[in-house]
Amino acid sequence: MGALAGRHGAENERIFxxxxxxxxxxxxxxxxxxxxxxxxxxxxxRLHNYLMPRDCPRxxxxxxxxxxxxxxxxxxSVADRQSVVAIEHAWLTALQLTRLHVYEFAxxxxxxxxxxxxxxxxxxxxxxxxHREIAEPLTELFDRGVELRALSTLWxxxxxxxxxxxxxxxxxxxxxxxxxxxxxTA
Numbered sequence: 001m002g003a004l005a006g007r008h009g010a011e012n013e014r015i016f017x018x019x020x021x022x023x024x025x026x027x028x029x030x031x032x033x034x035x036x037x038x039x040x041x042x043x044x045x046r047l048h049n050y051l052m053p054r055d056c057p058r059x060x061x062x063x064x065x066x067x068x069x070x071x072x073x074x075x076x077s078v079a080d081r082q083s084v085v086a087i088e089h090a091w092l093t094a095l096q097l098t099r100l101h102v103y104e105f106a107x108x109x110x111x112x113x114x115x116x117x118x119x120x121x122x123x124x125x126x127x128x129x130x131h132r133e134i135a136e137p138l139t140e141l142f143d144r145g146v147e148l149r150a151l152s153t154l155w156x157x158x159x160x161x162x163x164x165x166x167x168x169x170x171x172x173x174x175x176x177x178x179x180x181x182x183x184x185t186a
Contacts, residue, residue: 016103
């Protein structure tokens with residue numbers, strides 16, 4: 001849990017839910033791993049981490065106040081980029097073809113669960129205040145200034161990021177290629 005966990009409201013941050021399903025009129029709490037029923041939302045600052053197919057494994061990270069200059073040099077290939085999202089090559093086509101639906105919520109009732117990941121939760125059902133469809137998630141990522149990487153395997157990057165001074169979220173790694181899988185050659 002992030003350092004700001006428990007802060008009420010999103011204050012200056014808009015919050016969203018990204019889905020592959022259109023027409024969602026109401027979001028009902030779902031139980032998490034600890035059995036707590038909540039509606040999950042993502043802050044706009046980390047929305048790019050979710051602008052891809054739901055099951056796509058990814059390693060996401062950004063430079064924070066505690067990131068060392070050495071880690072900044074090692075982990076960012078484009079100097080002006082603040083965030084990186086890495087996926088496996090096998091997910092590129094799905095990323096290009098998946099239509100996403102972004103639902104915005106009012107911040108009332110939401111509590112910041114994790115400041116690094118910008119996760120917000122609410123214990124009761126929520127009605128979105130707006131909806132927009134993203135037909136080209138790849139373009140949306142680039143428009144947001146995200147550095148996208150496509151790798152044959154995410155595991156070496158995952159391990160390096162976890163050991164670094166970066167702020168990060170590791171998402172859906174249960175869907176990643178196995179650690180011991182070697183890239184296939186054509």
